[in-house]
Amino acid sequence: MAEKILLKGNIALAKGAIAAGCRYYFGYPITPQNDIPEFLSGELPKIGGTFIQAESEIASINMVMGASAAGARVMTSSSGPGISLMQEGMSYMAGSELPCLVVNVMRVGPGLGGIAPTQGDYFQATRGGGHGDYFNIVFAPASVQEMFDLTVKAFELADKYRNPAMILCDAILGQMKEPVVLEEREVSKPPAKPWSLTGASGRNPQFLKTLYLSDGEQEAHNLELKNKYDVLRKEEVLYEEKGLNDCEVVIVAFGTVSRIAKTAIQNIKKEGIRVGLIRPVTLFPFPTEIIRKTARNIPRILVVEMNTGQMFEDVKLSIENKIKIRFYGRPGGGIPTPEDIMREIKVLINEKSV
Amino acid sequence: MAEKILLKGNIALAKGAIAAGCRYYFGYPITPQNDIPEFLSGELPKIGGTFIQAESEIASINMVMGASAAGARVMTSSSGPGISLMQEGMSYMAGSELPCLVVNVMRVGPGLGGIAPTQGDYFQATRGGGHGDYFNIVFAPASVQEMFDLTVKAFELADKYRNPAMILCDAILGQMKEPVVLEEREVSKPPAKPWSLTGASGRNPQFLKTLYLSDGEQEAHNLELKNKYDVLRKEEVLYEEKGLNDCEVVIVAFGTVSRIAKTAIQNIKKEGIRVGLIRPVTLFPFPTEIIRKTARNIPRILVVEMNTGQMFEDVKLSIENKIKIRFYGRPGGGIPTPEDIMREIKVLINEKSV
Amino acid sequence: MGKIIIDRDRCKGCGFCIDACPKDLIIITNDLNIQGYLPAKIEDNDNCTGCALCAEVCPDVAIEVYK
Amino acid sequence: MGKIIIDRDRCKGCGFCIDACPKDLIIITNDLNIQGYLPAKIEDNDNCTGCALCAEVCPDVAIEVYK
Amino acid sequence: MYYDVIMAGFGGQGIMLMADMLALIAMKEGKNVTWMPAYGVEMRGGTANCTVIVSSEEIGSPVTGHPYSAIVMNEPSLMKYEPMVRQGGFLLINTSLIDQKKTERQDIEMLLLPANDIAHELGNTQMANMVALGAFIEKTKIVSLDATIQSLPEIFPNRPPQFIKNNTKAMETGAEFAAKKG
Amino acid sequence: MYYDVIMAGFGGQGIMLMADMLALIAMKEGKNVTWMPAYGVEMRGGTANCTVIVSSEEIGSPVTGHPYSAIVMNEPSLMKYEPMVRQGGFLLINTSLIDQKKTERQDIEMLLLPANDIAHELGNTQMANMVALGAFIEKTKIVSLDATIQSLPEIFPNRPPQFIKNNTKAMETGAEFAAKKG
Amino acid sequence: MKKVFERPKSLVDRLTHFCPGCTHGTAHRLVAEAIDYFNVQEDTIGVSGVGCAVFMYDYFAIDAIEAPHGRAPAVATGIKRVHPDKIVFTYQGDGDLASIGTSEIIHTANRGENITVIFINNTVYGMTGGQMAPTTLLGQQTTTSPYGRDPRNDGFPIRMAEMLATLEGVAYSTRASMHNAKEVLKAKKAVKKAFEMQKEGLGFTFVELLSACHTNWRVKAKEGQKRVEQELIPYFPLGVFREKKNEHMMNRG
Amino acid sequence: MKKVFERPKSLVDRLTHFCPGCTHGTAHRLVAEAIDYFNVQEDTIGVSGVGCAVFMYDYFAIDAIEAPHGRAPAVATGIKRVHPDKIVFTYQGDGDLASIGTSEIIHTANRGENITVIFINNTVYGMTGGQMAPTTLLGQQTTTSPYGRDPRNDGFPIRMAEMLATLEGVAYSTRASMHNAKEVLKAKKAVKKAFEMQKEGLGFTFVELLSACHTNWRVKAKEGQKRVEQELIPYFPLGVFREKKNEHMMNRG
Numbered sequence A, B: 001m002a003e004k005i006l007l008k009g010n011i012a013l014a015k016g017a018i019a020a021g022c023r024y025y026f027g028y029p030i031t032p033q034n035d036i037p038e039f040l041s042g043e044l045p046k047i048g049g050t051f052i053q054a055e056s057e058i059a060s061i062n063m064v065m066g067a068s069a070a071g072a073r074v075m076t077s078s079s080g081p082g083i084s085l086m087q088e089g090m091s092y093m094a095g096s097e098l099p100c101l102v103v104n105v106m107r108v109g110p111g112l113g114g115i116a117p118t119q120g121d122y123f124q125a126t127r128g129g130g131h132g133d134y135f136n137i138v139f140a141p142a143s144v145q146e147m148f149d150l151t152v153k154a155f156e157l158a159d160k161y162r163n164p165a166m167i168l169c170d171a172i173l174g175q176m177k178e179p180v181v182l183e184e185r186e187v188s189k190p191p192a193k194p195w196s197l198t199g200a201s202g203r204n205p206q207f208l209k210t211l212y213l214s215d216g217e218q219e220a221h222n223l224e225l226k227n228k229y230d231v232l233r234k235e236e237v238l239y240e241e242k243g244l245n246d247c248e249v250v251i252v253a254f255g256t257v258s259r260i261a262k263t264a265i266q267n268i269k270k271e272g273i274r275v276g277l278i279r280p281v282t283l284f285p286f287p288t289e290i291i292r293k294t295a296r297n298i299p300r301i302l303v304v305e306m307n308t309g310q311m312f313e314d315v316k317l318s319i320e321n322k323i324k325i326r327f328y329g330r331p332g333g334g335i336p337t338p339e340d341i342m343r344e345i346k347v348l349i350n351e352k353s354v
Numbered sequence C, D: 001m002g003k004i005i006i007d008r009d010r011c012k013g014c015g016f017c018i019d020a021c022p023k024d025l026i027i028i029t030n031d032l033n034i035q036g037y038l039p040a041k042i043e044d045n046d047n048c049t050g051c052a053l054c055a056e057v058c059p060d061v062a063i064e065v066y067k
Numbered sequence E, F: 001m002y003y004d005v006i007m008a009g010f011g012g013q014g015i016m017l018m019a020d021m022l023a024l025i026a027m028k029e030g031k032n033v034t035w036m037p038a039y040g041v042e043m044r045g046g047t048a049n050c051t052v053i054v055s056s057e058e059i060g061s062p063v064t065g066h067p068y069s070a071i072v073m074n075e076p077s078l079m080k081y082e083p084m085v086r087q088g089g090f091l092l093i094n095t096s097l098i099d100q101k102k103t104e105r106q107d108i109e110m111l112l113l114p115a116n117d118i119a120h121e122l123g124n125t126q127m128a129n130m131v132a133l134g135a136f137i138e139k140t141k142i143v144s145l146d147a148t149i150q151s152l153p154e155i156f157p158n159r160p161p162q163f164i165k166n167n168t169k170a171m172e173t174g175a176e177f178a179a180k181k182g
Numbered sequence G, H: 001m002k003k004v005f006e007r008p009k010s011l012v013d014r015l016t017h018f019c020p021g022c023t024h025g026t027a028h029r030l031v032a033e034a035i036d037y038f039n040v041q042e043d044t045i046g047v048s049g050v051g052c053a054v055f056m057y058d059y060f061a062i063d064a065i066e067a068p069h070g071r072a073p074a075v076a077t078g079i080k081r082v083h084p085d086k087i088v089f090t091y092q093g094d095g096d097l098a099s100i101g102t103s104e105i106i107h108t109a110n111r112g113e114n115i116t117v118i119f120i121n122n123t124v125y126g127m128t129g130g131q132m133a134p135t136t137l138l139g140q141q142t143t144t145s146p147y148g149r150d151p152r153n154d155g156f157p158i159r160m161a162e163m164l165a166t167l168e169g170v171a172y173s174t175r176a177s178m179h180n181a182k183e184v185l186k187a188k189k190a191v192k193k194a195f196e197m198q199k200e201g202l203g204f205t206f207v208e209l210l211s212a213c214h215t216n217w218r219v220k221a222k223e224g225q226k227r228v229e230q231e232l233i234p235y236f237p238l239g240v241f242r243e244k245k246n247e248h249m250m251n252r253g
């Protein structure tokens, strides 16, 4: 196993992109993710790649669209407002089934907002903030190591399913340093992309579009997309679970919050209260199954987020039986402390059962 | 009561805006809603209003932001791709609590898509397609009359709650003609807007922003917004119900689909099957209460949409007890026929009970 | 010495070729083609010089020219 | 005959005023102000002409000029 | 009472106007109506069609897969809509532009109307749509023919009396033709 | 084993570097570590702070409301972080820039270290951070002081030997001071 | 006799959806002829804007992609950076390029992206029903300027070829017309020139083609051609506004 | 003696967050002086772009709004159309105005919106940490052009004042600097001129102010001022590029 190095989350993510064979970056600066373009602007030229600081996020996502159509592994990164501006482009890419990686190191919203840690863009990421029936593949790292690993994974799944992938994380994960192992493994070269635009030499011309006019054509296309999303739901769910088989409460949390929850779980154990954890690693597809199963055995679920209750809906949609479920959230850059979470656990336990 | 006239949905909506005292329109052309700007470009100048064809949807929503900040009732209208481009601006307006009306006459998505009737933008409209924790007030008309009435209502609620409002409808409602009564009632003049920017004469200067930096300020702001949304959920839910107290199945559908459902309900009655209907008129706030209550008494709910299942989630989130719930949807411009719906009703009835 | 062939079913009857022809050799016919337009036709090919000006202005690339 | 007053706590010590003064009347002091900067001060006001060039270049509007 | 009709033809044939008039009169007669055109890209290629529904009840779906009736003014429209008309329904065919041999249905009533020829005799093929509308109303009685004719002046406010006269004549002639055919 | 510390001071005082070194050495010694700076706008106004957590277990929260210890290099930092240190915790105060009368807690251990003055005597106030780090490590033993000093060359690859020497001296002097104070 | 004029082979042999007399058809042919001339049919990638020419991919026998409205230059940039050896061009209307796509066209030109942009200026939004465009002439009535374009409310018609000519990254910027045979022949030369310069890697090349949208101008096809000559050209003069071997841009990485 | 120079009253009496020697502070003062000069403090509405000057509303004693990054001209358009009698201005940086906001600034100028735009050109993205801007000089190193701006990849520095001067709707377009007292006084005149023309309803007025961001240039404050003089001005010449009573634009609606 390769040796550990101490890296900032944003840099680990950028190194993950390079490890995944991504050689094209198009983006527009925005805090708190500027380490990514700044690092890549120095690295990509060295390895024959291309770094362009686009004139806007809209140009960025459309350059990404072009490079993806041309068959390349390509990425952009931004934060809240910039991601909102990319929604038209992301909808087009989903519609023409073009793979790419879009990174959202969240800032506080709505509006300009500050850069304190937050998770307010969950809906936008998982419900397709753009128009139409589509989904992004969304990953939620919770450590600097995962900033690297999941970036590689995101490129692989994006290509496998010809679908935009997204890394959704809060500013803490982008800014903090942790030991990381940059896996040596021979990263899967991008697969062949017979659909890509390379000039129609030795084959028939082909095109990429999202406008279908003949009867039923568009509906058929949408149903194909839906099938793809259903396969993703079956095949690609990732999550971490902890202490589920012996606890009275289960916490569901993602990203940085899941780590704060772990501290809370450790501390409250000393008081004799056993709490389990489910951490969604993919937000779409969402780990519905494990939550459904767990809810059958454990009578209480506490959902904690740095927003006013977004993933909370997916958790509720996952649960079929009647149990006690509670939400605790802090929006606008407020960070739940382990003490906050311990308090909420107790409140939940003391609720008279339903 | 004033006499009926035969009007196109888009025109009725535009007349509704004028009736509501809206004198400012900023927008960018896109089918299938061009009747709106085309009509207003002729009418507004006549009544001292301003019509500007903006250079883009982004410019449109930001001009709307300016006019709203200046205290005016103001609107824009567009469709799928254009609405996606407005997401940053809409997030800013929600964040700085600026009222406005945004009309989305949907087209097929993801991507450019055709202009066949569809409801694929439900998530975007109700989950705040932009970044951050916020919601739009969303109305779903189902007749040309409602294209007029709900437009007036939308302006009133937008001002009352200092929040962006949206009309979400499919192309059929925009293109069809029906008899309409243009209510004579004295439309509520826009309320006083002491917060608006008029030049700081005779008062302290004031500003509108979304960036809060001092400790806890932003979190407090977000919690205030949440309170506002909770009030909306309590006070402003609108829906239509039909035959709920005597039926074996209830259909939940909005917009044009709700009308097709009515035809299906009429036809299937002849076969002795009694079916009720709940039609959400506000999509946010969503009529959770009536659906929850109904589910306690009626064992089966069928949700029909022109998408792959978006409002379906809100219906499921509304229901607390275990009943049979089924979804039927046609995305990509496919229109469910009354026959389709009758078939689905029967399938649902014949499902062995849970 | 030249000649042209107008594809009557591709022609949309805009008449640009008529104005373009320095020798006024082209006219509009009056039976609809499959597209529902009244197509152009060459009246006498004998005087055609094959200058191809008609073809250059045809938006529908309905004219072939020989020389 | 003029004079200037430099608000030492608003001053950020950029030194622009020093270069701007045609009479070289301004210098940087060396005890930190509340902002943590080393502020400028006028050395002798007697030779100040009140030309206000120092004030014109002050990014922090820390200088008042009298004449 | 519930009745739906799809009217279809070339762009220039005044289909929307026919539909508009029918819907307008029905509304004036206190009925509920919907008028639903094919719009947008479908219009490219120059065919136009419009669905009109007239009902004494609230109207549900404004679109219809199996109308009681259809008016087809050109051949492409015949191809598309003849199969849709429901059993026992009614199909008005503009035989001036449609080869009646092309029709197939036995289970519906058909009116073979040489609308353009009649209009031509009346001095202007442009009025073929009025001829057809007259015949259609006579046949179906969804609205009153007289009422329709009465309202011509208000439908065409700034047109000369002669124009109104001609169109009146066109509708009447169409109606007579339909009446004769019984 | 779990230990967390918040280091804070002015922009120019090399706070991030101290934190970086501590985290790096702890990592080399096989510990889990997190290094979490205050970033972005908070940095405007010229104060810097960084939280370092060292643990033999997986580290949960990288942020901490009640650290075991804090190093405050200037007065604003004292104001902000003294109250946070948990009971029985440890606070290292740079008395060169902080008036010790301003301290309030009785329930924590304090080390009053004139870091800048010591560094000044050693010839360069810039090294105050190294003096403080040396003292902090000596006091807390989270990592080995020797190991830290050993790794100076690799932490400052392209700096002259003299520089390494000076910094070594600075850390050692800081450590000695802390040791004396017991 | 031998054929002296025939359909270029990179232009698909099918009917178009364009209105009778729409010079979008002519422009398509000119581009196809250039592709054939340089024999790059198998090395060319087209990017269509959204407008009446959105269906470009149905008419050209080359690889192509439909870009979001106005973003074709950004999409083309992405493609060209991945395939610097391919010929990449965009085909955009005035709404697409001069309105919603302003930012993309200006910065793509300024970066000197080595692509060719074919710009069809017909002074209206054709596809969506003839709304006002940035290029609409003063006083011109459209569906969104029913009283005629008024500079006090709507601003002035923008001359894109001239504006882009002020940018360093631009190798070639020209305006031609297609309203008669003589001008079509000049337009053909301009398009070829642009493709040739792209092949040489000289940077951004831009060809504005004046075109009639008689359908939305509400005139007969021939009327439209006259209007181009009598009303458009006086405001949008024909000619080359920039042609420059930009040393900076040559032999890139 | 009487006061001959003091803080303008429409400039709030508080410390700014700007770095020492940042001429954003100077620019703020010049705008405030113009507001005081025309005595329109109670009739002025400011629109801040997003950049180091986003906190404008904290420093000016006037009504103000924070626009999304790059959209200030559109927001200002909305305000001005509702309050044609108020003075409306935007204050934007080069990333805000010349990059993401390109489309808005060009079309607002072209519409001849009767507003004033104050444009701070410091050749970098100051607020976000010194990334490359459209105005960054060739060869200039920034955090996203670590090897220096290379025209073959990054394009060329854009001269906004010149580009906007080509648009009919523009009444006034000028470039000034703030690197010494002499230039500050000229800049002051330019800002006043712009506000004056807006008051007269002449249309769009634009003042570009060269400014140092020595923090991100990584030099001392005084160094920064020298750089402006020695490196910026040669590429961004000072002067008036357009000043025109545009009859078209007078006495509107």
Ligand SMILES: Cc1ncc(C[n+]2csc(CCOP(=O)(O)OP(=O)(O)O)c2C)c(N)n1
Residues within 6 Å of the ligand: B028, B029, B030, B031, B057, B081, B082, B085, B112, G049, G050, G051, G052, G053, G069, G092, G093, G094, G095, G096, G097, G120, G122, G124, G125, G126, G127, G128, G133, G213
């Ligand atoms: C984001 C977005 N906004 C608006 C539209 C609607 N739209 C399609 S084409 C078009 C303009 C077409 O005009 P032009 O670019 O001049 O092309 P033309 O049809 O005139 O050749 C518009 C506004 C869209 N498809 N996407």
Ligand SMILES: Cc1ncc(C[n+]2csc(CCOP(=O)(O)OP(=O)(O)O)c2C)c(N)n1
Residues within 6 Å of the ligand: A028, A029, A030, A031, A057, A081, A082, A085, A112, H049, H050, H051, H052, H053, H069, H092, H093, H094, H095, H096, H097, H120, H122, H124, H125, H126, H127, H128, H133, H213
């Ligand atoms: C949509 C969006 N993209 C990016 C950003 C991040 N951002 C904030 S300010 C800025 C640029 C600031 O540079 P400039 O406009 O030149 O102002 P300066 O700080 O240099 O005065 C950027 C990219 C944002 N806030 N919103």
Ligand code: SF4
Residues within 6 Å of the ligand: C002, C003, C004, C020, C021, C022, C023, C024, C025, C026, C042, C047, C048, C049, C050, C051, C052, C053, C054, C055, C065
């Ligand atoms: S080739 Fe020349 S001469 Fe012959 S028909 Fe065409 S234009 Fe006329």
Ligand code: SF4
Residues within 6 Å of the ligand: C006, C010, C011, C012, C013, C014, C015, C016, C017, C018, C039, C040, C057, C058, C059, C060, C061, C062, C063, G021
């Ligand atoms: S130019 Fe072409 S399309 Fe037009 S009439 Fe002649 S042949 Fe027909």
Ligand code: SF4
Residues within 6 Å of the ligand: D002, D003, D004, D020, D021, D022, D023, D024, D025, D026, D042, D047, D048, D049, D050, D051, D052, D053, D054, D055, D065
């Ligand atoms: S007013 Fe003039 S003379 Fe006096 S200090 Fe300032 S610059 Fe010097």
Ligand code: SF4
Residues within 6 Å of the ligand: D006, D010, D011, D012, D013, D014, D015, D016, D017, D018, D039, D040, D057, D058, D059, D060, D061, D062, D063, H021
């Ligand atoms: S110019 Fe102003 S801020 Fe700078 S040193 Fe002089 S007084 Fe201080």
Ligand code: SF4
Residues within 6 Å of the ligand: G017, G018, G019, G022, G023, G024, G052, G122, G126, G127, G212, G213, G214, G215, G216
């Ligand atoms: S609408 Fe105009 S641009 Fe479009 S095809 Fe017809 S004539 Fe050409």
Ligand code: SF4
Residues within 6 Å of the ligand: H017, H018, H019, H022, H023, H024, H052, H122, H126, H127, H212, H213, H214, H215, H216
């Ligand atoms: S970063 Fe640059 S622009 Fe921003 S305040 Fe500092 S010097 Fe001024």
Ligand SMILES: [Mg+2]
Residues within 6 Å of the ligand: G051, G093, G094, G095, G120, G121, G122, G123, G124, G125, G126, G133
């Ligand atoms: Mg056009």
Ligand SMILES: [Mg+2]
Residues within 6 Å of the ligand: H051, H093, H094, H095, H120, H121, H122, H123, H124, H125, H126, H133
């Ligand atoms: Mg800048």
